[in-house]
Amino acid sequence: MSGKRYLGCSFPVLAGIVILMLILLLVGFLAGPVGSKMVLAVGKLFNESFTLPPWLSALSAISVDKPHPTLPPEAVFHIGSFPITNTVIAAWLTVIVLVLLTYFATRRMKLVPRGIQKLIEYAIDSLLSLCNSIAGEKNGRRFLPVVATIFLFVLFNAWLSLLPGFGSITVTGHEGHAVHLLRGANTDINMPLALAIVSFIAVEFYGVKLLGSRLYLSKFLNFGRFFQGMRHLFTGKMKSGISEVFSGVIDIFVGILEAFSELIRLVSFTFRLFGNMTAGEILLLIVVFLAPWVIVEIFFVLEIFIGLIQALIFSTLTLVFLTMATSHGNAESEHGED
Amino acid sequence: MDAGTMKMLAAALAIGLGALGPSIAIGILGFGAMQALGRNPEARGPIGTNMILAIAMAEAIAIYALIVAIILAMIA
Numbered sequence: 001m002s003g004k005r006y007l008g009c010s011f012p013v014l015a016g017i018v019i020l021m022l023i024l025l026l027v028g029f030l031a032g033p034v035g036s037k038m039v040l041a042v043g044k045l046f047n048e049s050f051t052l053p054p055w056l057s058a059l060s061a062i063s064v065d066k067p068h069p070t071l072p073p074e075a076v077f078h079i080g081s082f083p084i085t086n087t088v089i090a091a092w093l094t095v096i097v098l099v100l101l102t103y104f105a106t107r108r109m110k111l112v113p114r115g116i117q118k119l120i121e122y123a124i125d126s127l128l129s130l131c132n133s134i135a136g137e138k139n140g141r142r143f144l145p146v147v148a149t150i151f152l153f154v155l156f157n158a159w160l161s162l163l164p165g166f167g168s169i170t171v172t173g174h175e176g177h178a179v180h181l182l183r184g185a186n187t188d189i190n191m192p193l194a195l196a197i198v199s200f201i202a203v204e205f206y207g208v209k210l211l212g213s214r215l216y217l218s219k220f221l222n223f224g225r226f227f228q229g230m231r232h233l234f235t236g237k238m239k240s241g242i243s244e245v246f247s248g249v250i251d252i253f254v255g256i257l258e259a260f261s262e263l264i265r266l267v268s269f270t271f272r273l274f275g276n277m278t279a280g281e282i283l284l285l286i287v288v289f290l291a292p293w294v295i296v297e298i299f300f301v302l303e304i305f306i307g308l309i310q311a312l313i314f315s316t317l318t319l320v321f322l323t324m325a326t327s328h329g330n331a332e333s334e335h336g337e338d
Numbered sequence: 339m340d341a342g343t344m345k346m347l348a349a350a351l352a353i354g355l356g357a358l359g360p361s362i363a364i365g366i367l368g369f370g371a372m373q374a375l376g377r378n379p380e381a382r383g384p385i386g387t388n389m390i391l392a393i394a395m396a397e398a399i400a401i402y403a404l405i406v407a408i409i410l411a412m413i414a
Contacts (some may be wrong), residue, residue: 068412069408069412070413071408071409071413268398271398271401271402271405272394272397272398272401274405275398275401275402275404275405276397276401278405278408279401279404279405279408282408282412309390309394310394312390313390313391313394313395316391317391317395320391
């Protein structure tokens with residue numbers, strides 16, 4: 001009957017799909033390791049020699065086997081003595097997808113965008129408004145390349161690793177045993193470390209470039225007050241001299257702590273992204289092993305959301321640290337003039 | 339107690355105790371965000387964005403604990 005449509009389908013079609021999914025869910029759960037053991041235990045309660053019905057044992061035989069996740073990535077082939085791991089191949093795939101997407105967005109550009117051009121313009125517009133809202137109008141456009149690159153690279157790495165093919169296609173590795181051809185690039189600890197190093201170098205570079213090296217480095221090497229205190233001591237003003245020497249020592253200590261906290265950011269960026277992505281991959285593998293076929297769809301939605309959030313976190317934190325590094329001097333001088 | 343048993347116990351303790359602090363932290367952050375949203379419903383955008391940012395920083399600590407547990411249980 002024509003009338004109210006639920007999700008684009010009429011009501012009987014929707015009911016049919018829901019019933020089909022429920023059947024698949026139940027059969028899949030029973031065919032997995034947890035469900036088949038439950039069926040065996042319940043059956044043995046009633047009948048001592050109870051075996052699985054043939055259709056259930058056949059389904060269990062083709063179910064997923066136990067996952068063996070390895071944290072270091074496996075090398076697929078070598079170029080000379082340089083190993084090309086499956087995560088490197090996935091990263092190349094991400095780069096190719098990004099380049100093709102933006103290439104086709106700029107063919108036959110119109111003033112009012114349609115299609116892929118509209119999608120890319122939306123992405124870049126959102127990123128630019130994010131940069132402007134956090135870094136201010138002056139520096140927002142300047143920080144956009146680094147922030148947008150980190151965001152799009154992490155996002156496409158995370159989302160492409162959810163497509164079928166990642167973790168299913170196996171080739172024979174150079175040692176003879178089977179190796180997955182593709183693996184999400186964020187699950188290799190080297191890739192988040194590389195991005196963290198890029199973000200660190202960008203923060204230092206923009207800090208020195210926009211503030212001047214003397215003003216920026218004075219945040220870390222804060223010897224001014226210490227030497228001023230020594231001068232006061234030697235010219236006879238003992239009381240102010242000693243207090244300034246003490247404040248100077250504290251300033252030096254705070255400067256060393258600031259430098260250390262900049263370096264610790266490398267570790268925290270790396271492990272935040274690596275941990276989220278690896279834990280998500282292992283979660284998907286384990287859920288697919290325990291209850292095959294249908295339940296894992298919920299976790300795929302969770303993984304999509306987590307991929308977006310982690311890309312946003314990485315790029316927004318880089319932006320925040322860039323803003324703090326390039327405005328620190330201005331804030332200090334404003335306080336000093338009061 | 340042999341090494342295998344200790345490893346399993348260590349993995350369970352690592353993730354169990356390691357997830358206590360971050361979950362309480364995320365709860366406190368959510369509480370603060372809800373309070374701020376209740377006082378000023380118009381500031382929904384900035385409040386939400388900053389809350390997500392702070393929650394991700396707190397969650398990173400739980401992820402460190404999860405990595406240790408995964409390494410203990412599956413790799414070593």
